[in-house]
Amino acid sequence: xxxxxxxxxxxxxxxxxxxxxxxxxxxxxxxxxxxxxxxxxxxxxxxxxxxxxxxxxxxxxxxxxxxxxxxxxxxxxxxxxxxxxxxxxxxxxxxxxxxxxxxxxxxxxxxxxxxxxxxxxxxxxxxxxxxxxxxxxxxxxxxxxxxxxxxxxxxxxxxxxxxxxxxxxxxxxxxxxxxxxxxxxxxxxxxxxxxxxxxx
Amino acid sequence: xxxxxxxxxxxxxxxxxxxxxxxxxxxxxxxxxxxxxxxxxxxxxxxxxxxxxxxxxxxxxxxxxxxxxxxxxxxxxxxxxxxxxxxxxxxxxxxxxxxxxxxxxxxxxxxxxxxxxxxxxxxxxxxxxxxxxxxxxxxxxxxxxxxxxxxxxxxxxxxxxxxxxxxxxxxxxxxxxxxxxxxxxxxxxxxxxxxxxxxxxxxxxxxxxxxxxxxxxxxxxxxxxxxxxxxxxxxxxxxxxxxxxxxxxxxxxxxxxxxxxxxxxxxxxxxxxxxxxxxxxxxxxxxxxxxxxxxxxxxxxxxxxxxxxxxxxxxxxxxxxxxxxxxxxxxxxxxxxxxxxxxxxxxxxxxxxxxxxxxxxxxxxxxxxxxxxxxxxxxxxxxxxxxxxxxxxxxxxxxxxxxxxxxxxxxxxxxxxxxxxxxxxxxxxxxxxxxxxxxxxxxxxxxxxxxxxxxxxxxxxxxxxxxxxxx
Ligand code: SF4
Numbered sequence: 001x002x003x004x005x006x007x008x009x010x011x012x013x014x015x016x017x018x019x020x021x022x023x024x025x026x027x028x029x030x031x032x033x034x035x036x037x038x039x040x041x042x043x044x045x046x047x048x049x050x051x052x053x054x055x056x057x058x059x060x061x062x063x064x065x066x067x068x069x070x071x072x073x074x075x076x077x078x079x080x081x082x083x084x085x086x087x088x089x090x091x092x093x094x095x096x097x098x099x100x101x102x103x104x105x106x107x108x109x110x111x112x113x114x115x116x117x118x119x120x121x122x123x124x125x126x127x128x129x130x131x132x133x134x135x136x137x138x139x140x141x142x143x144x145x146x147x148x149x150x151x152x153x154x155x156x157x158x159x160x161x162x163x164x165x166x167x168x169x170x171x172x173x174x175x176x177x178x179x180x181x182x183x184x185x186x187x188x189x190x191x192x193x194x195x196x197x198x199x200x
Numbered sequence: 201x202x203x204x205x206x207x208x209x210x211x212x213x214x215x216x217x218x219x220x221x222x223x224x225x226x227x228x229x230x231x232x233x234x235x236x237x238x239x240x241x242x243x244x245x246x247x248x249x250x251x252x253x254x255x256x257x258x259x260x261x262x263x264x265x266x267x268x269x270x271x272x273x274x275x276x277x278x279x280x281x282x283x284x285x286x287x288x289x290x291x292x293x294x295x296x297x298x299x300x301x302x303x304x305x306x307x308x309x310x311x312x313x314x315x316x317x318x319x320x321x322x323x324x325x326x327x328x329x330x331x332x333x334x335x336x337x338x339x340x341x342x343x344x345x346x347x348x349x350x351x352x353x354x355x356x357x358x359x360x361x362x363x364x365x366x367x368x369x370x371x372x373x374x375x376x377x378x379x380x381x382x383x384x385x386x387x388x389x390x391x392x393x394x395x396x397x398x399x400x401x402x403x404x405x406x407x408x409x410x411x412x413x414x415x416x417x418x419x420x421x422x423x424x425x426x427x428x429x430x431x432x433x434x435x436x437x438x439x440x441x442x443x444x445x446x447x448x449x450x451x452x453x454x455x456x457x458x459x460x461x462x463x464x465x466x467x468x469x470x471x472x473x474x475x476x477x478x479x480x481x482x483x484x485x486x487x488x489x490x491x492x493x494x495x496x497x498x499x500x501x502x503x504x505x506x507x508x509x510x511x512x513x514x515x516x517x518x519x520x521x522x523x524x525x526x527x528x529x530x531x532x533x534x535x536x537x538x539x540x541x542x543x544x545x546x547x548x549x550x551x552x553x554x555x556x557x558x559x560x561x562x563x564x565x566x567x568x569x570x571x572x573x574x575x576x577x578x579x580x581x582x583x584x585x586x587x588x589x590x591x592x593x594x595x596x597x598x599x600x601x602x603x604x605x606x607x608x609x610x611x612x613x614x615x616x617x618x619x620x621x622x623x624x625x626x627x628x629x630x631x632x633x634x635x636x637x638x639x640x641x642x643x644x645x646x647x648x649x650x651x652x653x654x655x656x657x658x659x660x661x662x663x664x665x666x667x668x669x670x671x
Contacts, residue, residue, distance in 0.1 A: 176347070
């Protein structure tokens with residue numbers, strides 16, 4: 001996993017609530033057996049019409065907006081557990097997703113793929129949308145070490161929470177398997193203590 | 201202080217708890233399918249490691265399989281490749297596979313319980329959010345992403361933050377024609393689609409206790425639709441009777457030992473939940489959804505809530521949902537025409553669901569303009585239905601009984617609802633495009649779906665039940 005430290009970038013605003021993983025990556029694109037290439041179909045049915053033509057009114061087709069951060073409405077990533085949603089977001093080129101609320105599984109999947117989900121307050125989210133709609137060139141700075149996200153134009157800053165273990169994983173580029181495997185002896189010991197085996 | 205059921209099972213599976221780190225949680229059983237596993241197998245290959253405990257993983261092919269002519273090679277190239285890949289991976293890593301053609305094949309959350317793999321007190325995971333279904337047995341069961349599938353392959357463990365706990369009590373008696381699906385759609389309509397986020401939910405109360413195992417699975421299945429990590433129900437005699445004698449259930453002395461343990465699995469009287477909700481079963485009508493998330497549900501006789509009555513920040517999304525569905529503020533759905541009826545998915549494709557539908561439609565015919573698909577949850581359900589003659593009842597009614605798989609629940613195979621068409625579906629998600637691009641999904645119980653099939657429109661199944669005096 002690549003290391004995450006600090007990022008300053010313009011943003012793509014998507015002020016829609018309850019964006020589910022079927023919107024992020026529709027099921028019909030889940031047939032791939034590798035992790036690559038999902039970015040092309042990120043938000044497929046919002047981005048393209050049924051003839052495959054880009055829909056002009058969708059933000060990702062608007063040349064005024066771009067960047068490595070996606071900012072979305074409350075309850076982002078609800079629905080299916082498909083990690084393909086996190087892969088699509090990463091593959092498209094987003095390193096950060098900001099919302100005022102994330103669905104659990106999506107949040108975990110994002111972190112496991114080096115995409116940082118940042119939960120901000122409703123009012124801070126509003127502020128980001130206000131600023132970016134006033135000026136699409138606005139940018140944010142995310143400092144993972146300090147756990148802050150700052151709207152550079154206004155100086156407004158929000159201190160976000162992140163599990164300390166997950167933070168160190170992102171900063172160091174480790175993943176969970178490396179960590180758990182370092183406790184293999186504990187796992188084997190644990191298996192010995194099971195009183196009865198009702199495994200099939 | 202006493203412990204909740206979730207805490208009891210959780211604590212019994214913690215391999216290592218370290219300050220500042222998530223728990224290392226031992227996973228008893230891992231279920232896999234073709235869609236969310238290939239990248240995890242690839243990960244193992246890249247690391248050069250085997251599956252740590254291959255006999256604790258079971259595989260099936262369900263999401264992507266055709267539901268007609270399963271004996272023939274899969275037509276669609278990418279689907280065939282994905283299913284072939286699963287076969288190859290299972291062989292290489294030594295995992296039991298109930299693939300196409302196997303008498304145990306079916307939707308992963310249907311076969312676990314029916315084979316007795318799902319048992320009280322277990323920790324179970326699968327790369328599929330509806331793994332919560334297995335919680336109906338008093339297990340901690342939840343969906344995981346593909347990176348975590350790889351973790352479980354590599355270590356039989358997961359790194360997990362201990363969840364918060366919520367108790368949802370439903371007390372009282374359900375009216376005739378109202379079932380488990382209505383209970384859970386009702387709960388989600390009250391909590392919203394995000395109301396359970398961060399929690400493990402224990403369902404309790406007399407109305408829950410009175411449900412069969414199938415009904416309990418329906419409730420736990422949809423706990424994820426309120427955002428919860430999972431849902432569970434304390435095991436009782438109904439649970440033990442269901443598990444007893446199944447293929448992979450403990451036998452003989454093992455059974456006695458297991459049963460003694462299972463009988464300790466309940467939330468202690470003085471256990472503290474982080475949140476408690478209570479509902480009255482008498483308030484629940486047959487439910488139907490009108491929007492594009494499962495929280496957007498109403499009692500069948502109620503009107504669609506007006507946009508102005510929504511919190512201001514939510515109005516644009518709310519309006520977008522109604523526009524997508526082609527519905528208006530304050531509209532009632534009774535009498536609304538229906539184009540498709542889908543009875544299937546891990547929520548409602550068990551034998552009990554098919555029996556309920558059959559007993560209702562016996563001697564009736566589907567409305568002419570409606571297409572009705574019945575997709576059994578597994579080969580075993582399909583075989584049972586045929587043995588009981590249920591297939592004949594469906595045939596006479598003009599319902600199409602297909603072969604097992606996820607089918608139109610997620611429209612990954614060719615079973616898609618055409619754009620703009622209305623489908624009453626017994627599945628669990630009504631997201632935009634879930635059943636096919638621009639398809640319009642209305643979630644409901646098997647009975648309400650069957651009533652829509654014979655009437656050609658949305659009807660209150662309670663009235664038909666009174667008329668025909670069935671069930
Ligand atoms: S039936 Fe639907 S919800 Fe259930 S496992 Fe299959 S796709 Fe998922």
